[in-house]
Amino acid sequence: GDSVTQMEGPVTLSEEAFLTINCTYTATGYPSLFWYVQYPGEGLQLLLKATKADDKGSNKGFEATYRKETTSFHLEKGSVQVSDSAVYFCALSDRPQGAQKLVFGQGTRLTINP
């Protein structure tokens, strides 16, 4: 079945460092790909998404590009802030927009030090 594998955390960086969190997936069809973020004490929130190959999702300075040839959707940010400290989940859905049947990775905890 479909699956998502994320870079194992935790990841600790200094403020203004460059961030990459790796995510690769296995799917039989053409899934939509997502990054969710969970800030301390809050629920998961949709951070960005891409629905087809070569699409780039972006939000709050974060970017991820849907790479079909490498089955990857790595999350990047050029200069992280302390407020970016959170747990990040990569996910896929085999429906173009559907929330059902979301398949998540295990999450990567990110801590940014001032």
Added chain:
Amino acid sequence: GAVVSQHPSRVICKSGTSVKIECRSLDFQATTMFWYRQFPKQSLMLMATSNEGSKATYEQGVEKDKFLINHASLTLSTLTVTSAHPEDSSFYICSASRDRGRTNEKLFFGSGTQLSVL
């Protein structure tokens, strides 16, 4: 944005007891709610989908008699772990949809419940 409240955030119980977790949509009507489970260092896995007023749909391998889901109103779904055992210790997360699960933009998550069974 929309808020989903999940309670309790952490619960410790003895083996053999039942535990109820509540998921409430505070400012919208959620016709569809989802329950997920995450074991340590593993992925967040969908357990079941519940639609208001009807029986929940369980994913393969999830025991419906052990994980009772009730979605009796448009703002509340509950997950009851019956006769809990240590292997049920996990992180449980609910999510609520404003559009019957059609889009991710209208899907909102609770903050999760850490269940520890002694």
